[in-house]
Amino acid sequence: MTRWRAAQAASTAIITAAGQARLKAELDELWRVRRPEVVKALAAAAAEGDRSENAEYTYRKKQLGEIDRRVRYLSKRLPELKVADAAPSDCGAIFFGAWFAIEDEDGRVQRLRIVGPDETDAKLGWISIDSPLARAALKKRIDDQFDAPLPAGNKRFVVIDIDYAPRI
Numbered sequence: 001m002t003r004w005r006a007a008q009a010a011s012t013a014i015i016t017a018a019g020q021a022r023l024k025a026e027l028d029e030l031w032r033v034r035r036p037e038v039v040k041a042l043a044a045a046a047a048e049g050d051r052s053e054n055a056e057y058t059y060r061k062k063q064l065g066e067i068d069r070r071v072r073y074l075s076k077r078l079p080e081l082k083v084a085d086a087a088p089s090d091c092g093a094i095f096f097g098a099w100f101a102i103e104d105e106d107g108r109v110q111r112l113r114i115v116g117p118d119e120t121d122a123k124l125g126w127i128s129i130d131s132p133l134a135r136a137a138l139k140k141r142i143d144d145q146f147d148a149p150l151p152a153g154n155k156r157f158v159v160i161d162i163d164y165a166p167r168i
Helices: 017-046 054-078 132-137
Strands: 099-104 111-115 126-127 144-151 152-164
Touching: 017 054, 017 099, 017 144, 132 144, 132 152
Parallel strands: 111 126
Antiparallel strands: 099 111, 099 152, 144 152
16 A cells, blocks of 8 residues: 555635735744744753653744744745735635535535635635635625535535625
């Protein structure tokens, strides 16, 4: 058996201005605050002696690796991202950055926002532009019906509201 995996599709390199600011703040906090703290704690753990049985040392090494991995990712990803900070010329259709409400066949209403793949948050209703639901909703207008290929199967939705006003 082999460990080969098919390459994943590249995610769309687009982000909102607020999302870019959050990623920059995360990078800054990791680099200027958390990493120095972990390096200091790692040095203290290393000074305790035998590293092979030093759980604190092992934990701090793993923690430092995770921080460095995230810093590398953000350092490469941020320059690639294109900031979409203006509303589209046609605010009557769903495009990137849109807040929209959809109703499913069972009468359940969801309020969602299409954002970049780096800023998705299910709790806030922010879905990636690369998601099947967002792809199906793009360019739809109020009262348009569309089918979205979801993991549980195709589901029909109707658009009931579209808004581009910023929310908190």
